[in-house]
Amino acid sequence: MTAIAFEAHSTRARRRRIAGVVYRDLAAMRRSPIRVFEILFWPVIELVVWGYVTLFLQANKVPFVVSMLLGAVLLWQVLHRASNEVAIGFLEDVWSRNLINLHVTPVTPGEYVTGLILFSLIKIAGGLAVMVTLAYVLYGFGLFSVGIGLIPFMAVLLVLGWALALVAISSVLRFGEGAQVIAWSLVFVFQPVAGVFYPVSVLPEALQWLASAVPASHVFEGMRAVLGGAPVPWDTLALAAGLDVVYVAVALWLYTATLRHARSKGRLSRFGE
Amino acid sequence: MAILEAQSLTKRFGPVQAVDGVDLTVGEGEITGLLGPNGAGKSTTLHMLLGLVTPDSGRVSMFGLDLQRHRTEVLSRVNFSASYLGLPGVLHVREVLHSFARLYGLRDPRKRVAEVVELLEIGPLLKRRTSDLSSGQHTRVQLAKALLNDPELLVLDEPTAALDPDAGERIRNLLVSVARETGTALLITSHNMLEVERMCDTIHFLSAGRIVASGSAAELAAHFGVVDLEEVFLKVAREGVPA
Numbered sequence: 001m002t003a004i005a006f007e008a009h010s011t012r013a014r015r016r017r018i019a020g021v022v023y024r025d026l027a028a029m030r031r032s033p034i035r036v037f038e039i040l041f042w043p044v045i046e047l048v049v050w051g052y053v054t055l056f057l058q059a060n061k062v063p064f065v066v067s068m069l070l071g072a073v074l075l076w077q078v079l080h081r082a083s084n085e086v087a088i089g090f091l092e093d094v095w096s097r098n099l100i101n102l103h104v105t106p107v108t109p110g111e112y113v114t115g116l117i118l119f120s121l122i123k124i125a126g127g128l129a130v131m132v133t134l135a136y137v138l139y140g141f142g143l144f145s146v147g148i149g150l151i152p153f154m155a156v157l158l159v160l161g162w163a164l165a166l167v168a169i170s171s172v173l174r175f176g177e178g179a180q181v182i183a184w185s186l187v188f189v190f191q192p193v194a195g196v197f198y199p200v201s202v203l204p205e206a207l208q209w210l211a212s213a214v215p216a217s218h219v220f221e222g223m224r225a226v227l228g229g230a231p232v233p234w235d236t237l238a239l240a241a242g243l244d245v246v247y248v249a250v251a252l253w254l255y256t257a258t259l260r261h262a263r264s265k266g267r268l269s270r271f272g273e
Numbered sequence: 274m275a276i277l278e279a280q281s282l283t284k285r286f287g288p289v290q291a292v293d294g295v296d297l298t299v300g301e302g303e304i305t306g307l308l309g310p311n312g313a314g315k316s317t318t319l320h321m322l323l324g325l326v327t328p329d330s331g332r333v334s335m336f337g338l339d340l341q342r343h344r345t346e347v348l349s350r351v352n353f354s355a356s357y358l359g360l361p362g363v364l365h366v367r368e369v370l371h372s373f374a375r376l377y378g379l380r381d382p383r384k385r386v387a388e389v390v391e392l393l394e395i396g397p398l399l400k401r402r403t404s405d406l407s408s409g410q411h412t413r414v415q416l417a418k419a420l421l422n423d424p425e426l427l428v429l430d431e432p433t434a435a436l437d438p439d440a441g442e443r444i445r446n447l448l449v450s451v452a453r454e455t456g457t458a459l460l461i462t463s464h465n466m467l468e469v470e471r472m473c474d475t476i477h478f479l480s481a482g483r484i485v486a487s488g489s490a491a492e493l494a495a496h497f498g499v500v501d502l503e504e505v506f507l508k509v510a511r512e513g514v515p516a
Binding site (some may be wrong): 102 | 284286291316317320323324325326327344345346348349351352353355357358359360361362363364365368369371372373374375376377378379380381385402418422423
């Protein structure tokens with residue numbers, strides 16, 4: 001053991017290595033104003049467009065529409081950013097041919113992903129703060145009107161987003177850089193059955209069954225119920241959390257299996273070429 | 274004491290037998306060269322030693338620890354630099370070094386970064402983006418990164434490929450002095466025969482995934498009945514290995 005480093009398996013070494021991933025991504029964000037702009041641009045555009053749609057619908061006497069649609073836009077952003085930010089953090093290492101440098105460090109796959117997740121939390125918190133403020137200033141909608149349920153709603157969506165990011169990362173590890181489109185689009189595969197902007201009950205019966213297996217659908221249904229005056233549906237949220245556990249377990253298995261496969265087939269080496 | 278022991282490493286990619294029964298031992302402070310024509314299996318061998326590629330069979334152990342089972346501990350004592358690797362392009366050199374110092378779990382990243390910056394004479398580059406560096410500067414930063422954790426084994430794939438003769442000579446001298454003074458073992462691939470001849474204590478020639486000859490530069494030249502390593506290389510690459 002080199003004296004200048006903490007013992008490799010110590011908690012301090014693990015913390016330091018995770019901090020290295022976060023430090024690197026924070027520095028990259030600081031050096032790239034376009035990245036900060038990108039974090040805010042699309043969420044704000046989406047908020048403005050949907051905000052005025054809701055005002056139009058409200059003018060036509062559609063009840064509850066402002067809070068429900070704006071709440072949906074804001075919570076959708078939590079899921080969308082959780083998935084994209086982690087996947088993009090990984091892709092930036094691919095784009096800069098830095099992946100091999102990372103894989104010859106003592107950083108474990110778990111520490112690497114933890115670092116990406118922590119950094120995504122920072123970006124999501126920043127982006128969400130701006131959106132929540134804008135929603136309040138422009139439309140008088142306070143996200144906190146969802147109440148205590150907001151915490152589990154967001155937690156379920158964050159965890160689901162991270163699980164989807166792991167699937168996207170696994171796809172790139174398995175199929176190469178060409179599969180990066182999955183990182184951008186995977187979350188949208190879930191959007192139709194997640195009931196983001198409409199109740200799951202409007203879906204055909206088969207899709208309703210599918211929706212019941214998507215944690216996000218329980219969150220958006222729950223949000224609409226709470227904004228309609230009902231109590232927080234803890235039982236449904238517990239089901240969503242249980243589904244999250246299954247999604248994360250599958251995503252972790254996929255990630256470790258594809259990493260093992262990439263090492264076995266020499267694909268990991270090719271990320272340095 | 275052996276820092277690195279690789280036994281019977283094999284790797285096949287589809288129809289290609291990339292590495293075929295390679296045995297390799299590197300001792301403390303020893304400088305070992307891995308030579309061979311393109312496609313001989315040098316990079317695949319290095320990548321197996323670093324855990325980037327899983328061998329089909331065989332075993333890699335470092336510091337007496339099995340690489341597969343003790344990956345984190347082993348990799349914290351090893352480092353790697355290659356001319357073909359990139360670094361996060363938007364980051365300043367200082368930020369790259371600080372992030373890798375943390376990734377290696379260093380106790381005092383600031384102090385160690387200052388030390389390698391002085392050693393590699395890259396102080397003027399610290400506030401430059403890595404994407405703005407010349408290839409020679411990039412190589413020096415990669416080497417600084419590779420020395421951050423004061424590695425006991427430093428694996429170098431074409432370490433001076435992008436450097437002019439003067440810069441190359443200075444880097445070679447630096448690497449040799451690091452090996453001699455700190456006991457760091459070096460494992461090097463290079464197509465620069467003069468470099469290998471000057472630096473390496475032991476040289477292994479790879480051809481078609483096998484080590485076909487080993488020894489010092491003088492021993493290899495004598496073995497093949499030629500005057501220098503360049504001629505050994507040409508003989509092995511063009512004529513194969515005499516039985």
